[in-house]
Amino acid sequence: MAVGVETPRAGGPARSGRPLAWSRARQARRLRLDAWTSRLVVAGGLVVIGSILAILAVLAGEVAPLFRPPRADALPLRRFAGVEPLPGAAFGVDEYRQIAFVSAGDGRLHLLALDGEGTPLPPVAVPGLGGARLTAAAALGRSRYLLATSDGRALAVAMTFSVEWAEGGRKVTARPEFDPPVVVDPAGRRPVLRLAGALPEGGALTVAQLGPRELVLGTVVERRPLIGPVRREAVLQRLPVELDGEVTALAMDGRGDDLFLGTSRGELVRFDLRDRARPLRAETVRAAPASITVLGLLLGDRTLVVGDAAGGVGTWQVIRPEDAASLRLTRIHAFPAHRGPVVAVAVSARDKGFVTADARGDIHVSYGTTGRTLLRLTGPAGPAALAVAPKADAVLTITPGGELAAWSLVNPHPEVTLEALFGPVWYEGYPRPDYVWQSTGGTDDFESKLSLTPLVFGTLKGTVYALLFAVPLALLAALYVSEFMHPAIKASLKPVVEIMAALPSVVLGFLAGLWLAPMIERVVPGLFLLPPVLVVAILAALGGWQLAPARVRRAVRPGAELVLLVPVVLLSGAAAFGLGLLLERLLLGGDYRHWLLAALGLTYDQRNSLVVGIAMGFAVIPIIFTIAEDSLANVPQPLRAGSLALGATRWQTALRVVLPTASPGIFSAIMIGFGRAVGETMIVLMATGNTPVMDWSIFSGFRALSANIAVELPEAPEGGTLFRVLFLAALLLFGLTFAVNTAAEVVRLRLRRKYRYL
Numbered sequence: 001m002a003v004g005v006e007t008p009r010a011g012g013p014a015r016s017g018r019p020l021a022w023s024r025a026r027q028a029r030r031l032r033l034d035a036w037t038s039r040l041v042v043a044g045g046l047v048v049i050g051s052i053l054a055i056l057a058v059l060a061g062e063v064a065p066l067f068r069p070p071r072a073d074a075l076p077l078r079r080f081a082g083v084e085p086l087p088g089a090a091f092g093v094d095e096y097r098q099i100a101f102v103s104a105g106d107g108r109l110h111l112l113a114l115d116g117e118g119t120p121l122p123p124v125a126v127p128g129l130g131g132a133r134l135t136a137a138a139a140l141g142r143s144r145y146l147l148a149t150s151d152g153r154a155l156a157v158a159m160t161f162s163v164e165w166a167e168g169g170r171k172v173t174a175r176p177e178f179d180p181p182v183v184v185d186p187a188g189r190r191p192v193l194r195l196a197g198a199l200p201e202g203g204a205l206t207v208a209q210l211g212p213r214e215l216v217l218g219t220v221v222e223r224r225p226l227i228g229p230v231r232r233e234a235v236l237q238r239l240p241v242e243l244d245g246e247v248t249a250l251a252m253d254g255r256g257d258d259l260f261l262g263t264s265r266g267e268l269v270r271f272d273l274r275d276r277a278r279p280l281r282a283e284t285v286r287a288a289p290a291s292i293t294v295l296g297l298l299l300g301d302r303t304l305v306v307g308d309a310a311g312g313v314g315t316w317q318v319i320r321p322e323d324a325a326s327l328r329l330t331r332i333h334a335f336p337a338h339r340g341p342v343v344a345v346a347v348s349a350r351d352k353g354f355v356t357a358d359a360r361g362d363i364h365v366s367y368g369t370t371g372r373t374l375l376r377l378t379g380p381a382g383p384a385a386l387a388v389a390p391k392a393d394a395v396l397t398i399t400p401g402g403e404l405a406a407w408s409l410v411n412p413h414p415e416v417t418l419e420a421l422f423g424p425v426w427y428e429g430y431p432r433p434d435y436v437w438q439s440t441g442g443t444d445d446f447e448s449k450l451s452l453t454p455l456v457f458g459t460l461k462g463t464v465y466a467l468l469f470a471v472p473l474a475l476l477a478a479l480y481v482s483e484f485m486h487p488a489i490k491a492s493l494k495p496v497v498e499i500m501a502a503l504p505s506v507v508l509g510f511l512a513g514l515w516l517a518p519m520i521e522r523v524v525p526g527l528f529l530l531p532p533v534l535v536v537a538i539l540a541a542l543g544g545w546q547l548a549p550a551r552v553r554r555a556v557r558p559g560a561e562l563v564l565l566v567p568v569v570l571l572s573g574a575a576a577f578g579l580g581l582l583l584e585r586l587l588l589g590g591d592y593r594h595w596l597l598a599a600l601g602l603t604y605d606q607r608n609s610l611v612v613g614i615a616m617g618f619a620v621i622p623i624i625f626t627i628a629e630d631s632l633a634n635v636p637q638p639l640r641a642g643s644l645a646l647g648a649t650r651w652q653t654a655l656r657v658v659l660p661t662a663s664p665g666i667f668s669a670i671m672i673g674f675g676r677a678v679g680e681t682m683i684v685l686m687a688t689g690n691t692p693v694m695d696w697s698i699f700s701g702f703r704a705l706s707a708n709i710a711v712e713l714p715e716a717p718e719g720g721t722l723f724r725v726l727f728l729a730a731l732l733l734f735g736l737t738f739a740v741n742t743a744a745e746v747v748r749l750r751l752r753r754k755y756r757y758l
Helices: 021-066 418-422 453-483 487-500 505-522 522-546 550-554 563-587 592-600 609-633 639-643 648-662 663-676 682-687 704-713 721-754
Strands: 069-073 091-093 099-103 110-111 134-141 144-149 154-168 170-180 196-197 205-211 214-224 231-238 248-250 259-263 267-272 280-286 291-295 303-308 313-319 330-336 341-347 355-356 362-367 370-377 385-388 394-398 401-412
Touching: 021 721, 069 214, 069 370, 091 280, 091 394, 099 170, 154 196, 154 663, 154 682, 205 248, 214 394, 248 291, 259 313, 259 592, 259 721, 267 505, 280 330, 291 341, 303 355, 341 385, 355 385, 362 394, 453 487, 453 648, 453 663, 453 721, 487 592, 487 609, 505 522, 505 682, 522 563, 609 663, 609 682, 639 648, 648 663, 663 721, 704 721
Parallel strands: 134 196
Antiparallel strands: 069 401, 091 099, 099 110, 134 144, 144 154, 154 170, 196 205, 205 214, 214 231, 248 259, 259 267, 267 280, 291 303, 303 313, 313 330, 341 355, 355 362, 362 370, 385 394, 394 401
């Protein structure tokens, strides 16, 4: 016999000889193919893991800048000879930080070139002073200031800057515009010690302090004579100030509604100016242990900054507490104290940030919403005035001797802290700290409310209601289909349920919001009566089936009884809805919505958690059903046979043998359904009303993390705070899904070890 040649089979036709080398080559090719396939599978798994890690890295990279600490870089110190600003002078800078301006007692507005050698630009004389000096200044909105004179007059100045581009670069030109002075001293020409003003629609308001306890309210009106120019005059009236101490600080909100006085005894007094003809002293509170030295209103004029001679800094708001019928001054935050008396305050024109300085030159950069001091700087002692650049990217201070210090700020996300994102925050106008998501508003004065807690709550709320609807139906259906249904019906029914998983969620959301929600609103009492009525009807049908003659029961194939239950379910559903209408008419006053509000204090929103639970449950049922049914079907048949052989019924076998054995797969099915519900976007977006409220009521809506990202991201400026907070929401969603899947795998392995001997 030749080596390497196959011999013919005995008793059969001779086969052509095939070399053994050919068989070995084919086996080698198979081994190489198996090796490459294994490598391909491993590579695919690595690509999936790498993709997940890349997504995590992108999310973390976008979120990280939110929590970077702010930074301040000191700019060169400049001295401007001949510039002697008074304490509280009008002081500011253009948005490019090239020209600063400051008012001085000599009756001039000094323009300071910040990008040169420190030489002042030609000053601008305040018109109409007639030899009087400037004695005080106050902010009057953005880029507007109110100046007071030594002869009892006041005038407004608006600072505008024009920008031109030439070959040498950008050129900024300051253009101050002055209003004619108006008299605010009814008794003569006394100097104005302090003043405050506002520009409401009813006419400009000015409050001038002419003595330690003497205040005059002036309402500026225009006189239009038949012949001659229009004249501006102030209609004056004295304010009824009756204080133990002296007035040491003034501030007025931009609406002209409230005037705030700080006194030498540390008291904060609020005057109600809503009725211009009859100003009312509304309240007096103890705000500081020492004399109040500065008052300032943050952007929007809702939050008052109070600084005192002991170095204390706090913010106050006029709010209506829940247990009070009137507005009250309420302390919101207390900030870290200065080492010396607070002598100046400046507020940001972009956000709720502000800066305070003390007599020793220490400067604190703080944020009103979060109640945190972000930076501490050290500048020249005894600052006369303080300013924040229009873009909130610089802080400037100037001394009475003309020494100007400046710092550039890198602080793009001052409103973000872990407490602000996940804890209760006391927002402007709220009676107490609360969890609120409201990213945008109608004006630039809006205070961003970026609490993620309502969104996490809404995500979990929608998931819980969806699983309460989906898990019992899916698991009971899987158990019945696997253990009791006739194979012929199962072969048709199971694919139909699995096809349900292919329905686009946007279609389900559309149907839930526009069709299901209005329909459910009409039949809510009947919907809650449906489960008990259905259970009673099915039990009654079961009893009737047991009493039926044996020949009738034998006519139905075992496992096909489901067909007989269909008319029972339909009839019981109709009976439940009819009974619900009757119950609403007889016991609920004909309108269950009014009864819910009157009896339980619950409001019914048409798009609510009930609608979402049904719609999202409909989307989750196919996933849970398919995985659970496969797990039940994969339980070895000998286990069932052994249980039945020992005398157990089919129900006992299903519940005590099959169900525990398949419990790892069933738990995985529930967790996968949980992950599907957590990440659902379109259904919760279209069927909830998108209201970020924290309320477990099934009749109210909510806003989920995924829906919030879909709604907000198209309008979020790239790189802005909202943009990055939305990426943080995506990272939370990613982490939540990862944690759920990890926990599910751990529990699945433990259940598998527990029941491995069944």
